[in-house]
Amino acid sequence: MFSRSLLMLAGAGTLALTLAGCSAEPADTHPDQPVTKRREIFKSFTRSFEPIGQVARDRKPYQAAEFLAQAQALQKLADQPWALFPADSNYPPTRALSAVWDKPAEFAQASADYRQKVDALVAAAQGSDLDRIKAAVSQVEGSCRSCHDAFRKP
Template sequence: MHKFILLPLLASAILLSACSERVKDTHPEQLVSKRQALFKQFTKTLEPMGLVARERQDYVKADFLASAVALQELSSQPWVYFRADGNYPPTRAKPEVWSQAGEFKKAQDTYLAAIDTLVQRAGSADLPAIRASVEAVQKSCKSCHDQFRTDIPGG
């Protein structure tokens, strides 16, 4: 009797795991995987600064400045992976990345400028200015995501 209960459960588990399996990046240069990895590093680097900006973590000048500089170093890296042959599953980039290349470039420039301002203010101990800079970086991320990224991989 247990066989009849376990077999459908096992089959359901296998089907669910197959449905949730991520699409593999099969491009020889793995353009999507490389840019996604960099964007994950962006998030990991920005999160502690966001905690400081929201007053959930103390401002420690050396740590905050190091995070801002690390983010600045990362900030120029993913854009080379948005090549014409980089629009394939499992991308979350909308076609507008390529069809509105000028707008996409403006979004990048806005992001890079916001990070430069953050770095300039990071060691100042001017918490309202730092907070505004972190918010500007986060806003530029969200704006670009809203315009150029889908929530559905490959679509």
Template sequence: MFAVPNPKILLLAALGLALVGCADEADPNSPEGKRQAAFKDFLSHSEPMGGMLRDRLPFDGDAFAAHAQALAASVEAPWAHFPEPGETEQKHAALPEVWTDPAGFAQAIDRYRDAVAELAEVTAQGVETPEQVTEAFSAVQQSCKGCHDNFRR
């Protein structure tokens, strides 16, 4: 015969599962939370631009330029939110090289800043065709990839 579980036990089990599901979420006020929010903002601009250049979205020069300008406006957002090792217990994807190779990390950030600035400059007067922005956007993507390859899990 099947026994009905104690409702209190069911409630505690459900609460425990809910808390386990939240374990990967960074506190939005923590350095990790602020950094994650900044990188998500980067993605909210770079993904539509990439979609337009890969024919997943219709190309819209005005929207592309607006995304490029917004990306440039947020280019500094995440960098101050890399805490020193041991300052946080929250899970993160940063490799130790962020701290053990600060010169290399700074160079990677500078490459990203420069690529985003170039993209913003190319789009500042408007965008008529994908060909106008393909090279500059590719440089932004390569700078992202370079940083991920060397400084992210």
């Protein structure tokens, strides 16, 4: 005889599996999973950049060592996702536009611009001029935005 709590637990598990199976997003079936890998790196960008952006918008107090560490973490990630856009990786679940592959020189320039802006952010973070730091944060944000506008589906 099953206890009531065990039956409820089994029902919840079945519901979770059913909902997971109804996911609208297709799985990354490529053997190397470049879409999944680059998405994880971009999520890491966000995790590193969020505290930086909060400081720049005066939503979090500026602590020089912590800020510099976050900027350096972002810098370590900055080179990583671009090699994960091989020609055979334009398939669902990507959110990349075909412009990534149709305009490779422009995409390469956008990624180079991003890396340069991140390097400038790290350089600014090594100093103590908060106005310069905030301007560098704004430059990184602008670089992200322009790349998304040109190369990413909404």
